[in-house]
Amino acid sequence: MSGFDNVADRLADSGWALWPGFLDASETEALIALSHGRREAFQHAAIGRAGGRARNEAIRGDDVLWLDSDDPDVQTLLDRLGDLQATLNRGLYLGLATLECHFAVYPAGAFYKRHLDQHRGQDTRAVTVVIYLNHDWLPEQGGQLRLYTEAGPVDVQPQGGTLVAFLSDRFEHEVMPATRERLSVSGWFRRREAAVL
Numbered sequence: 001m002s003g004f005d006n007v008a009d010r011l012a013d014s015g016w017a018l019w020p021g022f023l024d025a026s027e028t029e030a031l032i033a034l035s036h037g038r039r040e041a042f043q044h045a046a047i048g049r050a051g052g053r054a055r056n057e058a059i060r061g062d063d064v065l066w067l068d069s070d071d072p073d074v075q076t077l078l079d080r081l082g083d084l085q086a087t088l089n090r091g092l093y094l095g096l097a098t099l100e101c102h103f104a105v106y107p108a109g110a111f112y113k114r115h116l117d118q119h120r121g122q123d124t125r126a127v128t129v130v131i132y133l134n135h136d137w138l139p140e141q142g143g144q145l146r147l148y149t150e151a152g153p154v155d156v157q158p159q160g161g162t163l164v165a166f167l168s169d170r171f172e173h174e175v176m177p178a179t180r181e182r183l184s185v186s187g188w189f190r191r192r193e194a195a196v197l
């Protein structure tokens, strides 16, 4: 079974999935180098939706850089995520229509408090994906993604090349503070807006 099919199966069974070798070492390295080259363009992450957006370091302390779907430097990643989208639509009938994603850097000590990715009531975010870009992550360095599943909390190590995917409206989660910088790409597959009748 392919990695894509495996993610689809795990999402269908338990609502979340892990793929440790989603990116190989050279793909991971290329994205690390790209993010370093663009570090000046990152901006402090904001919380809330348009209108009520504000920076609040007591909730989240990462810096982000949104990716442009036309950017040739991220086509390998976006194509791979497009394959995942197609597999999920085929196997789970999720109707995923678009993908938005950003790099995120958490400086040492930064965190993102427990939250849900789907903004209540309004949002079409259906599946969250996070791809980690950190060499040789050690558990004692912290920085885990803690997913609050029905079976209890699950900690995901932010090891380079690993992809985690979960249903955006189902699991609260948080990013634990780390003793070193933590780099990732976060993405959200959206359904089409519901038709207004």
Ligand SMILES: O=C(O)CCC(=O)C(=O)O
Pocket: 104, 112, 117, 130, 144, 145, 173, 174, 175, 184, 186
């Ligand atoms: O980086 C992670 O592990 C999760 C990030 C997150 O929860 C978010 O950006 O909404």
Ligand SMILES: [Fe+2]
Pocket: 115, 116, 117, 173
């Ligand atoms: Fe999140």
